[in-house]
Amino acid sequence: MITISNLDFSIAGRKILNDISLTIPSGKWSCLVGPNGAGKTTFLKVLLGSAPYSGSVRSKGSEVFRNHNRNVAFVPQQPQIPQGITVAEYVMLGRAKKDGWGNESQASRGFIGEILGLTNLYGMHKQYVSALSGGEMQRTLIARALAQEPELILLDEPTSALDLHHQIEVLNNLQYLQERGVTIVSTMHDITLAAMYADRIIVMQSGRVLAEGGADEIIHSSELRAAFDDRINVYTLDSGRPVVVAKKDGR
C-alpha cells in the first residue's frame, strides 16, 4: 500500500501536482485518467521515486524518493530505444537490480527464456530492439518489467501506440501480473479500456485528484465528466460494459 498525503510537485514555480492525498492499495490495478496536462505522468514519476516532491509518499513506512530498496518497474510512454542491443539482452536488463549490473546469473537466463515465451517474443529474441515495431517494443518493455519481478509496476499509456488487438494482448499480460499479486498503476487515455481492466480509477485534472474509487462507480460519476469539461458521453452496452466516447458538436 502506498499512502500519499498533501503531495505537491512544482517545476519552475508552476504547480504540476496540487495537494493530493490518497492511498493506492496493494495487489490492485489503479488507473489514472484525465485530460492531457492533468499531471498523470508526473504522478507516476513521483510514485517511482525519481522526482523530488513535497508532502509525503510512503510505501512500507518509508518515503519513496530515491528509495532504491523498493523494486518498482517503470514502462515509459516513449522509451529511449538503444542501438545494438537485442531483445533478449534488453529484457535481461530487468535483472540488473537483482543480479547486479552485468552479472546476469544462470537462473536469470532461464527465467528470461520463460518471460520471452509468455510475452510471445520467443522467435525474435535475437533481433535488435531498434528494429522492432511499436507493438513489439511495447511487449519487450512489458517483458523487461516482468523480468524485474516487481512489487509495483508503473505504466505510462501502455496501449496508446497499439492497435486494438495488441492493446488487449498487452493488457492481458498485465492482468496476468496482477493476478500474481503485483500492484499496477497505469495512466490510460482510453477510459473504456481502463474500466474493463482496472480495479480502481483515479480522476485527475490540473494537478488535482477530482475523484477516486472503484471503476464501476467512477465511470458513471459526474467528476469524470467534469474532468473532461463535460465533453464525453458514457453509455452502457447490453452486456453491461460501460463505453466512454468523446462528444462531437456538443452531442
Add this chain to the structure above:
Amino acid sequence: MINVRREKESGIEPIWNWQITAACALVLLFVGIAAISFGPINIAFADIVRTVLGIHGGLSGQDRTVLLDLRLPRVLLAALVGAALATSGAVYQSVFRNPLADPYLLGAASGAGLGATIAIINAHGDVYSLLPIFSFVGGTLAVLTSFFISGRFFAEPQSLLLSGIAVGSFATAIQTYLQQRHSSSLRPVYSWILGELTVANWQIVTWSSIYILLALAILISISKQLDGLMLSDEESFSLGINPNRLRIIAVSAATLATATAVSASGLIGFVGIVVPHLVRGITHRVTNRNLLTVALAGAGFLVLADLGARTLLSPAELPIGVITAFVGAPFFLVVLRRRRSAS
C-alpha cells in the same frame, strides 16, 4: 545441461566478448614492440628485451639513449593518450546519447589550446615544462565553465552540449586574438594544435599515467552501469541506478583523462570517435561493457599512428593528428557503411 540449452535458445550470450579484448591486448603488444623497434635507428627485439630487463649484453651508448629516453616513453605516452581519448569518447557518446560526441566536446580542447597559447606566449626558454600545466588548467576550467553555465547539470544534456560549444568558441576566439598579437608564437601553437608526441619524456609519462590510469580505472569499474544510461532516466532509476550521479562521475573521469591527454600531447583528433565505433563495428555491440576493449584498441591505434608519423616521411616527422585523420576518416566511413547495411 538444460540451462545451457535454454541459454542458447534465448540468445543471451555474454555481451562482453573476452576474446576480442584479448585480441586487442595482443595487437597492442605487437604494435608496441614494432613501434619501439622501428625508426631512423632500428633496434632488434632481443636487444630491447635485454636492455629493458637489465640483462647483460643490452644496448649501450647512443642506441641505449634512443631506446630508453626517446622510444620507450614516446610509445608509452602514445598508448596512454590513445586509451584516454578512445575511452572518454565512448563514455561521452553514451552519456550524451550522441554517437558523434567526442572527448573535446565540452570545451576541453579549446580551453587547453588557450592555456597552451598563453604558456607559449609568456614563456621564455623552456616552454615545454610549462605547457602541460597551462593546458591542463585551461581545459579543466573550460569544462567547469560549461557545467556552470548550463546550470542544472544533466537536467538537459543538450544545454550542456550547447554551453560547451559556446565556451569552446569563446576560448578559441581569445586564443586567435593572442596569436595574432604575438605572431612569433604562431608556429609552436600551430604544431601543438596538430598534436605531437615528440616531447614525450619520462616525467610527462609518469604524471600523465597517474591521472589517465586513475580515470580509466573509474570508467571501467562503472562501465556496466553505464549501459543503464541508454534508457530514460526513469527506467534506469527503476533498475537501481542514480542516473545523474552516474553521469557526473563518468563525465568527471572522462574529462580528467581528456585534459591530461591534451596537455601531454596536444590535440589529436578522431581517436575518440573512430576507435569506439570501430570496436562497436567489430563486436556489433553498443554496450559500455567493451570499455576495456576500447581502451586497448585506442592505445594500439595511437601507437600505430605514431609509428606512421615517425617513419612515413623519415627523417622528417608528420603531425600525428594528420595520420589519425588520414587513416581514421576513411576507415570510419567503411565501418559506418557496414553497420548501416547490417541493420
